[in-house]
Amino acid sequence: MLNFKEISFPLEFYIMTNPILNSFLPLFYIAWSDDVLTEKEATLLQESINSQDWLTKADKKELLSKINIDNPPTRTELLEWKDSIKKAVNEDSEEESLTDIALKLALLDDPKISNEKLKPLYFYLQNLEKSLGIISNEAVYAFKETHDTITSKYSTEATFSVEKLTEILDGNQAEIINTVKKVISRPTFKYETSTDIEVYREKVLKWCKILAKEGLGATAYPKKHGGQDDIEAYFSIMETLSYHDLSLVIKFGVQFGLWGMSIQSLGTEKHYAKYLKDIGSLKLPGCFAMTETNHGSNVKSLETTAIYDHKTKTFTINTPHKLARKEYIGNAARDGQMATVFAKLIIDGKDHGVNAFIVPIRDSKNNVLEGITIEDCGHKMGLNGVDNGIIYFDNVIIPKENMLDRFASINSKGQFVSPIASDNRRFFTMLGTLVGGRIGVPRSALAAAKSALTIAIRYGDQRRQFGPQGGSEVPILNYRIHQRRLMPYLAKSYAVHFALQYVTQRFVKRQESEMQEIEALAAGMKAYSTWNTRDTIQECREACGGKGYLSENRFDALKNDTEVYTTFEGDNTVLMNLVAKNRLTEFRNQFGEMNVLSLFNYVVDQAKTSITYKNPFATRNTDENHLIDSEFHIHAFTFREKEIQASAAKRIKKLLNSGLDSFDAFNIAQHHLINVSQAYLERIVLEQFQLQVENTKDEGCKAVLKKLCQLYALSTLEKNASWYLEQGYMEGVKTKAIRKSVNQLCWEIRQNAVPLVNAFNIPESCLSAPIVTKQ
Amino acid sequence: MLNFKEISFPLEFYIMTNPILNSFLPLFYIAWSDDVLTEKEATLLQESINSQDWLTKADKKELLSKINIDNPPTRTELLEWKDSIKKAVNEDSEEESLTDIALKLALLDDPKISNEKLKPLYFYLQNLEKSLGIISNEAVYAFKETHDTITSKYSTEATFSVEKLTEILDGNQAEIINTVKKVISRPTFKYETSTDIEVYREKVLKWCKILAKEGLGATAYPKKHGGQDDIEAYFSIMETLSYHDLSLVIKFGVQFGLWGMSIQSLGTEKHYAKYLKDIGSLKLPGCFAMTETNHGSNVKSLETTAIYDHKTKTFTINTPHKLARKEYIGNAARDGQMATVFAKLIIDGKDHGVNAFIVPIRDSKNNVLEGITIEDCGHKMGLNGVDNGIIYFDNVIIPKENMLDRFASINSKGQFVSPIASDNRRFFTMLGTLVGGRIGVPRSALAAAKSALTIAIRYGDQRRQFGPQGGSEVPILNYRIHQRRLMPYLAKSYAVHFALQYVTQRFVKRQESEMQEIEALAAGMKAYSTWNTRDTIQECREACGGKGYLSENRFDALKNDTEVYTTFEGDNTVLMNLVAKNRLTEFRNQFGEMNVLSLFNYVVDQAKTSITYKNPFATRNTDENHLIDSEFHIHAFTFREKEIQASAAKRIKKLLNSGLDSFDAFNIAQHHLINVSQAYLERIVLEQFQLQVENTKDEGCKAVLKKLCQLYALSTLEKNASWYLEQGYMEGVKTKAIRKSVNQLCWEIRQNAVPLVNAFNIPESCLSAPIVTKQ
Incomplete structure (x- = not known):
């Protein structure tokens, strides 16, 4: 409780006829503000006021007139109340309660008013507040200009070195990560905002070529074929590129990862020598053609066939029916010239399970080859910078050496040979190498x-x-x-x-x-x-x-x-x-x-x-x-x-x-x-x-x-x-x-x-x- | 257990030298298939075989040679095993166990073999299967062409009338729902597939005009102003349109709902008479300009001002700083000619809280008016058929009657009058009418x-x-x-x-x-x-x-x-x-x-x-x-x-x-x-x-x-x-x-x-x- 003797402040107007009644104002204002005085509350106030002996009949009448639910104060009145209450508020104090302010208002009439008179009023008002459910030192903020809280004062404050944490996150890959960041921060990597898919695809291809030129595409390939033999760095590149455009990442991943690494993982030296350098430089854009319309998850049941011809030593790649077409194939709709095609190998009518074959689909001038039909997958939810397509094969003939033969091959007698007896097992071993x-x-x-x-x-x-x-x-x-x-x-x-x-x-x-x-x-x-x-x-x-x-x-x-x-x-x-x-x-x-x-x-x-x-x-x-x-x-x-x-x-x-x-x-x-x-x-x-x-x-x-x-x-x-x-x-x-x-x-x-x-x-x-x- | 006496089937080749050993084949095949014979399993099989008195040394040697983990069967061998086993399988039986088939294979040599000889073999094989964890009647499917399961056989089967359930869902709104469905099924409502925002916006506006022409836009307005006075039907229209294009729904909702109903809810008869018919016919496209950049959720703190001028009896609408601009406003970037603008009303320097005003923003030829600056919100995740925009007001003057005055107005003396004393309360009452x-x-x-x-x-x-x-x-x-x-x-x-x-x-x-x-x-x-x-x-x-x-x-x-x-x-x-x-x-x-x-x-x-x-x-x-x-x-x-x-x-x-x-x-x-x-x-x-x-x-x-x-x-x-x-x-x-x-x-x-x-x-x-x- 304040020491009221020391309080003195100027206040030039009265709301109530009897100044001591002004001590009710803060309570009344809170009760009316936002128009929420309920009947229950009004009754409570009325009863309380009526029971006070120290109030005269006139006092009571005046007080009750201010809390008449059928005759609420006008907007102007409410503002007047507020203005007068505000003058009694000490902006700087955080401890002043609603009752403190109420008493200050009562003091207007007689600053020398005795503590004996104030004390009962103080406790009476406090009780009244309590029964109305008002949090006293809380309600005061209705009359203040500033209001600091724990929530308001909280803010950012670092307790560690950001640079050191970055070092921890990047680890031994910091160098390649920073290299990539520099490249993608160049002005030419400004985001494409055109909604025209063709413009976007062209831009993504251009970006990929820059990355290839920087030697980033070939990172995982053997050194003798233009690479760094560094798969770990390849992953860091993929991740860092992903801060930029994700179409770029996927196009990059299709070309250098899926297409290139299918050669690397499923083929043998002859394939590496023939293809890897051109893949790494993006001279030879290619696809990874596994998924078919009817088989996405259950790829073991793919239906595309590769039938071996003993005479010509060739395979005939064929799409047996519409829903066995290759679908969602990245790089197919626009840029791909070759594809690693997964197909069931058939020799003499016998099914030897799914194997992988390199099949040309476009010439170097980007014309689609005979026997190949390509459709565009069209607009997608995202990744529209990637040219996903659908490929149909109409009895396309490829030479024997186009079979990726790390895990299975056809010997000189035209027999199927593999170190892995089970077709299933072999297929999943092949898939396993692609776990990257x-x-x-x-x-x-x-x-x-x-x-x-x-x-x-x-x-x-x-x-x-x-x-x-x-x-x-x-x-x-x-x-x-x-x-x-x-x-x-x-x-x-x-x-x-x-x-x-x-x-x-x-x-x-x-x-x-x-x-x-x-x-x-x-x-x-x-x-x-x-x-x-x-x-x-x-x-x-x-x-x-x-x-x-x-x-x-x-x-x-x-x-x-x-x-x-x-x-x-x-x-x-x-x-x-x-x-x-x-x-x-x-x-x-x-x-x-x-x-x-x-x-x-x-x-x-x-x-x-x-x-x-x-x-x-x-x-x-x-x-x-x-x-x-x-x-x-x-x-x-x-x-x-x-x-x-x-x-x-x-x-x-x-x-x-x-x-x-x-x-x-x-x-x-x-x-x-x-x-x-x-x-x-x-x-x-x-x-x-x-x-x-x-x-x-x-x-x-x-x-x-x-x-x-x-x-x-x-x-x-x-x-x-x-x-x-x-x-x-x-x-x-x-x-x-x-x-x-x-x-x-x-x-x-x-x-x-x-x-x-x-x-x-x-x-x-x-x-x-x-x-x-x-x- | 089968009655073996009645079994007879042709089988022309043997895998094992001693035919009774063929009864092991199904087990061996299962063990090897998919290449997963573990050392633990091999040991278990070896020990079991070695402990059998009825097998000769040669028998044991032959059996053990087939489960040598260092010398697995070749692919061709496995296929041969499978082929011979398959011949013993009865495709039609669902009850045949692996042991049944094993015994049939044993019977090859001597169909008249005695039950006494078979019984111990039967139980021996069953135990062996069990210790290997094989589910016998399950494993049989490895040798069958078809395999029905509860999961496979399950399918769609309606137990109720689809039409009747539709009736329940549509309830008393069936008629309007079906009307809307007919309209949006017309060929002109074919989805727009262009990724060009302007083409899309144009199409959406065209669709909205068709809906307006059908009288659907004005549904909720009073009958005397061209409507049906049917808010319930309006909601049904919104919902049904949502089966079609959602940009259309939002454009429709902005025009007829937000814009039109802000007039209806916050304005008075003079506003209805002047605007509602043209809004319902889409002759007058408009906006609902509440949200500002700095205030989206906390709209009570909007900063746009409407300052009253007693002399000219006008309001000056102004954007006090950049981040107080109206943002995300539908219909603003392209089509809107007017807007319901929410702004703090200031009279004689006194703030009377947020109120709503009609502000023209474009002329009927779609030119942006003086003092108004409009920017396009640009490309969004979705709803790109809706022209969301940003609006700045540079001291735009509007006449007094443009204040939507249902809940507050300025009287002839230039005083603010309202039946609701609290600014807060009034504002939230206004918002409440927009709950639709x-x-x-x-x-x-x-x-x-x-x-x-x-x-x-x-x-x-x-x-x-x-x-x-x-x-x-x-x-x-x-x-x-x-x-x-x-x-x-x-x-x-x-x-x-x-x-x-x-x-x-x-x-x-x-x-x-x-x-x-x-x-x-x-x-x-x-x-x-x-x-x-x-x-x-x-x-x-x-x-x-x-x-x-x-x-x-x-x-x-x-x-x-x-x-x-x-x-x-x-x-x-x-x-x-x-x-x-x-x-x-x-x-x-x-x-x-x-x-x-x-x-x-x-x-x-x-x-x-x-x-x-x-x-x-x-x-x-x-x-x-x-x-x-x-x-x-x-x-x-x-x-x-x-x-x-x-x-x-x-x-x-x-x-x-x-x-x-x-x-x-x-x-x-x-x-x-x-x-x-x-x-x-x-x-x-x-x-x-x-x-x-x-x-x-x-x-x-x-x-x-x-x-x-x-x-x-x-x-x-x-x-x-x-x-x-x-x-x-x-x-x-x-x-x-x-x-x-x-x-x-x-x-x-x-x-x-x-x-x-x-x-x-x-x-x-x-x-x-x-x-x-x-x-």
Whole structure:
């Protein structure tokens, strides 16, 4: 309570006849403001006033006239009230309550009024406020010009060196990454804005030629054929290019990756010598013609035929019916001169499974060759700078040497020979050598997510909307819900970054014996990363509101170009099924088919051991240090992985034992199987992130990465909370505490959010979005 | 076990020297096929064979030679094995096991072989299979040409009359719906495929003129001004047009809804007489200029000024700085001649809050007027047929009568007069009259979701991929995971349909006293429906794979055009916050501001009563009939709604009591508040769906709607499972059982899925997607 004796201030007008009644004004104003005085409140006020002995009849009448629900004060009256109340307000004090102000108004008449008279009034008004539900020191802001709050005062403050974090992210690839960034920052790489597909395609081809000239296209090829023999750098190039135009990335990937590496992986020295140099220089644009209209996921059942003719030693490539045409083939509609065509090899009427053949489709002047029919796939949601086409083969004859013969060939007697007996196995071995695509795509997807996060987080830091009453507007990134929308994706993108580094390393340093595992890992991370990108960009777009809808702010291209990432290089849902089957068999496995032999022995055993994981003391542990403890996180993730794996295996076994066909049994368990893969991938991602945190030397970077890792872990646990509750691994108090921790981490990371996206170090020319690069 | 005495079949070759050893062949083939014989399996087989007394040394040697892991059989050998085994297989039998076939092979040598000799062999082989984990009657399909499974045989089968369900969906609006469908099915409404924005805009304007000519634009206006006085029909038109082009819908909505209805809602008779007829005929294209660059959500803080000049009796409309320009204004960039401009009214330096004014921006020859600067918003993610623009006003003078004066005006003395004292309150009353937009948008969004579902579900029914070994490929809609992806959205779209019918009825038949509630309901359902559309279209696109990525199959337009639906007419997240505040106060409330008065009294009381909802006997009830019981569903939804509402109120009160600023307190609870709204909306949606089921007379329709309603209820409970587990409202056994029920309902509804989307009765010309209309 103020010392009223010391108060003195000028006030030249009265609202009430009896000045002491002015002490009711602040309350009345609050009650009427925004026109929300309810009958209940009016009654409460009336009754209270009527019960006061110290008020005269006239006083009461006057007071009641101001709260007559049938005769509300006019606009002008309300403004007058407000003006007089404002004069009693001390702008600089943060402690003044509504009652303090009320008393100041009462003092107008007689500044020497006794404390004995004021005290009862003070407590009376306080009680009145309370019964009306008014938060006193809160309501004061209705009469103030400024209003600072915790939410308003919060802002960006970096606690680490952005440059050092960039170094950590780039690692040993910094040099090539910076080279690529320099190239794509050149003026000639200014984004194409024409909506004319042909103009766009021409521009993308031009860009690709520049990259080829810089020697970037051939990076992965053998040195003797114009390359650097550096697949790791190739992936870094793909990822870095993805900060720029994604049509460029895919065109680049089709030419140098799919087309070139199909030669490199499936062909032999004679093919390398003949083609690789021209492919790397883009003198020979080509296609990777696998998918057919009727067979996209189930490529084992492709229907294009390659019939061997013993006499002429040639193959006849043919499209047996319309829906066996090659579809979505990149580089086909406009530029491709040759194609690696996947077709069933037939010798003497006998089917030897799907093999790969080099088939010319256009001459060097770009005329489509005889027997070849090409259609344009037409306008797509995105990637319109890539000329996807449809190819039909009408008995096109190619020489014997055009068979890519690393894994199978036709000997001099015209017999089919292969070191791999099973057609299936051979086909999936061939596919396995192409696993690089499933590393390039998720890394490209991640780059797109990083671009979206950079734009949305910088915008959220600048854009102000709403604020406390009387205070200025607040950066939208200070709102908890906005943090909730973006911070977990920021953490997840860092998590995926390190996981994809890991997959890349596993692939680069692979042993033959690890191939099954690496294939499954890449397939799974392809799905995990591309779905993450889909969700991240979507949330970022929405977080930027109408600005996010304008093409100039990049979400249009980012969202639409990456939209097909969840489909190509293997439909994500199909891949997740494959990963699950790989996890269940845990030994050499075929892509695309489930072998029932010895399926469950390994996995079922695990069910028993995992029980011991469940620690009854931990299920209710909501200690803050425990919740953010990395040991707890990895334990929970691993428990989930093993338990789901075991329960899926048990379930399928049970279904099979009940006499169900395995195809039906696996169908029934499909939903469960997707979770097997999901849990596996989440464990891998967390494990790699934790490892990265552990290995980070710089203290500032280590601390912020640790927080991001905690957020990734806890928001994933939150997402899976119902499962943990069902299992009894956690109780409600704990999942609630986790939710609270996620909120808190979001709040804390927000401070570093802008520096964290700046550490992605995306060229400003690539970001380009006017909402963050200019106003 | 077969009666071997009766078996006789021709077989002309042997694989093994000793014919009885051929009985091992099927096992060996299975073991080697797909190249997956592991060392563990080889050892198991070797040990087993070595332990058999009845085999000679030579027999053993021969058998072991076939399972030597270092010397696998060649491709040709494997094919020979398979060929000989196949001859022993009875194609027609579904009961033949691998052992049966093995014994038939053994019989080759001596068809009269005694049962005594066969029996031990039979059991030996069976045991061997078992220890290898082979499912015997399953493995047989490796040698068969056909393979039917439950999954393969499942297909579309309607259990209700599609026409009758369409009647239920259309209700009393069938006539206007069919009229609109006929118009948009005309050849002139063929989709525009040009990527040239100007061509597209021209086409959309042309379409709008046709609709205006048909009298559809003026439907909601008073009869005396050329309309039908039928707002309900207007919503039906918006929704039905949304099966066609969404740029058309938005252009239509801007002209006849936003522009026309701002005159109708905020103006008075003189404005109606002067403008409405020309607006309805599209002779006078106009804009709704509210949003500014700096203020989209927080429109209360708009900065454009309208300064009154007493002398000339005019207003001067001005854009005080660049970021106070009007942005995203539909009809502005190209066609609009006038605009309803929202600006702060200033009289004699005094701010009277945001009011609305009619401002001419172009002359009738389409020249931009003096003082007006218009920029094009440029290319957008979608809706490129709508000419969104930016408008700057440089002291543009308009006459006094251009103020839309239903809620405030300037009297003859130049004084501001209004029946609503509070500027805030008046502004939100004005906004309230425009709530129609928040009914039109979610209904348009729903139509887009229905289009996407129709395409994806029909495609899923036709598209075949993978299948059981040796069997034909299976429609992808038969896969459980595919059903899981689409069926819940199908159910939810039906649910949202009936909920939006309800909102429409509430709005059409509204009483003044219900407005707050209806505004919150519309705001909430706008968010609920548009987010549902976002998710539905996304899932449908992915479910159609590469085909879904081609623009011709419509997902491009559907996704990108509706992308901004979650943003315009109120950002969804902001709306959800507003709905929550409305729910918390549950009495007359201001959009955009939270009044602390009497906030919690009502809600906190509920916390106590809701405890009694929790029935300890029900938390573990997994009885099938209970799980699909509508009483259980609505009980669980209502419990959640009340409990979250109460806990949010308690939490905020606690935060305020701790001395926190209310702005900070509400910020901390934002995540919680979104759940308040979500739970409220889910309860409303379920309630209306259940009511619809109850009121449906036709038995076939009633049954299928009931299943959809169950699926909506259970998949929503599944989504919220962790909350129910935390609360102890359900135990793990029950949430697991719910998951199982969802799977089962998806499987059952799949049979009716195509008829259910056909009941939407979307014109084929609108669907247009080649993947479902032709091949």
